[in-house]
Amino acid sequence: MNMETMDQILARQAFFADFPPEFAALLAGCASNCHFKAGEYIIHEGDPADRFYLVRQGKVALEIAAPARAPVVITTLGEGQIVGMSWLVAPYRSEFDARAMEPVRAIAIDAACLRGKCEVDHHLGYEMMKRFLPVIVKRLHATRLQVLDVYGHN
Amino acid sequence: MQAARDPFVPDIYRVEQVRRELADAVTLELAPQSGTRPDFRPGQFNMLYAFGVGEVAISMSASAREKPGFVHTVRNAGAVSGALARLEPGATLGVRGPFGTGWPVAEAEGRDVVIVAGGLGLAPLRPAIQEVLARRECYGRVTILVGCRSPYDILYRHDLEQWRQRLDVTVEVTVDHAGTDWHGDVGFVTTLIPRSPFDPDKAVALVCGPEVMMRFAGGALQKAGMPASDIYLSMERNMKCAIGLCGHCQFGPAFICKDGPVLPLERIAGLLAVQEI
Amino acid sequence: MTQAFKGDGSAGVIDAAGLQRLIEVLAEEGYRVVGPSLRDDAIVYADMDGTGSLPAGWTDRQESGRYALERRSDKAFFGYAVGPHSWKAFLFPPVETLWKAQRGSDGVMAIDSERHRDKFAFIGVRSCELHAMAVQDRVFGEGPYTDTAYAARRSDAFIVAVNCAEAGGTCFCVSMKTGPRAEQGFDLALTELIDGEEHWFLTETGSEAGQRILAQISNVQASDVQVAAARAVSERTASKMGRSLDTNGIKELLQDNPGHPRWDDVAARCLTCANCTMVCPTCFCSTVEDHSDLTGENAERVRKWDSCFTLDYSFIHGGSVRESSRSRYRQWMTHKLANWIDQFGTSGCVGCGRCITWCPVGIDLTEEVAAIRAGPGEGKSR
16 A cells, blocks of 8 residues: 655645645644544534644534534535634634534644644745635635525515 | 417316425426327426416426426415415316426537526426436436425425436535434535536536525536536516516516526626616 | 508598598497597597597697696697507507406316407507507517407507697607608598698598598598698607607617616606506506406406506515616616617607606606716616
């Protein structure tokens, strides 16, 4: 079996397309492979957001639990998508639960480590922001359309 | 086309079968009281008349080859549709049609087909899907994307399952919200488009659902590389006569009843962007 | 309905008694004769049995939001422009039963559709009105589906046109190329010439039916002087138009400017009262009402005039697409002057000025078009 290095794995992810090679090594240093069983919680609401994930395989549900009702799934995320945005914004605490709906393989990135490196090298920070911002904007747009409840009755 | 007879006057049809689809929607199978049902194209509609109540425009929900009569999925959303949704087998109703433009099923031959359905929008699209799958070898990749409010609002679950089981069709269903017992996608239907397998240079997209959903789906398809001339929407407006004489269904210069309901995005993109037009 | 007719170019002259006889002949032939008469301080179209019911010696003073009658110094029969009525009220009745249905206890339904059919003779049809009828002919008769009852009334109708000797205060038929002279679409066309005791009508024939009817009335061949006098009437009328409308590029002007600030301006004034659509001779919008009786065995469908100015007009899925008065005025004017061209190949407006006269707040579409032309638009937006 040919073991790929984390550099190589990251370079193949669409999210990191055209990522400057000098930063790939920096990022790889913060990254590791992980996997979750179906039903396992990847993130719990309120946890320190010290990791975020890039899904390589499987489906993840973002959920909100409220008292006396079953958790509501707000959105599902799949292959190539990022799970976990709260690492970008103080106080760096997860807002929602994230549950693996089926077996999930992902790349976990140590957010605290990465935040540190971005502070030291702003160019790395900019490259990360450039990739995260469009994801956030697209998700906000899609969420707004969801909230519109277009299929609702009158 | 009803050349010789008065186009204001309905034909009499009988309800052969009623099938409950959702809490507030049924599918009626209709047979003519006399004579035969006229031929029609996917995407066209009939004006269904509930005795003494009124008429409402309902698209054909199954292709001409599926059943000898008309098939219409009706949602209880007002006085007329409510009366129609309560009809029982044996009841009579009036039918005028078929009216309007159809989906470009023939024009899509040799190309990928992308179906984007929102809510009950799957009903006017089902005849097109049936026509495409009946001659599957004439088309490229076939992708069916469906968005609904919740898992309880998914129309034609049986058909979706059958289509999904085919190896030559991609079916993706997403809902706006769900509980943990739903194992599919959650998110607005436009999120399915970037991940779909179609060649934007050689595809035809058929989109049907609430106007807001169609507007954004059209945008997402264009962002994915499709030209507006290959994207078709099924538009809706207030309809009274359905034969281009009462004026109500105008959308800009187009009469939805005769220039539509199926219209290419290229022709209407400017109008969709204007509020209250 | 008049066939394309190549007469010998000659015209006859009849006097007032001849006009009376014309009306009698038409009635004898089974026509329901309709023409102008004075009612409720306006000149409207109603059933007539002779020249006695014509508003002889009256004229009208029309301005934006104003209509008043005034006495003339002569006894001209047709010395006014057009009033609030148009001939569409007869060809396309405001209320009409389309069909009746019965449902037996066995649930079986039957429908019977017999639409009322009158044979009309219209006396005093102006050139703009001839064009308006042609516009409605295209709407009701040239689409994929036709209103057969309209087509029947239209083809049965006998039309006696009148060439206007007075231009109305709000008229602009010259701008719309719809007058003031009646060129075609009539069976007979009269030009009234009145000078002291002299009172006669130059009568041109426009069809075989017209020729046949005229032959039953004593008439004299028109002299060259009389023909010239008739032409001079039209030329003088053409020079006295109350309004004008520049139609150059008007389709693009309106279709490309849905966001123009002028729409907000007119919205602040428009009451969405729908008067303009009621008096307009080309407006054709209708609605249907379904009625049933208490037994539940009998139902009928009635068609009624409707207006794009009502809130219900664009109702769909629990709300109206055009909720604001701004969007409704924009719809009406853009349809009438621009979209109509895409739909039917001509403008929907014939320059009769009725919408200007009968608007309670005096909105003038010629002024609105000029304002949109003059002021900067915002391009295609909103």
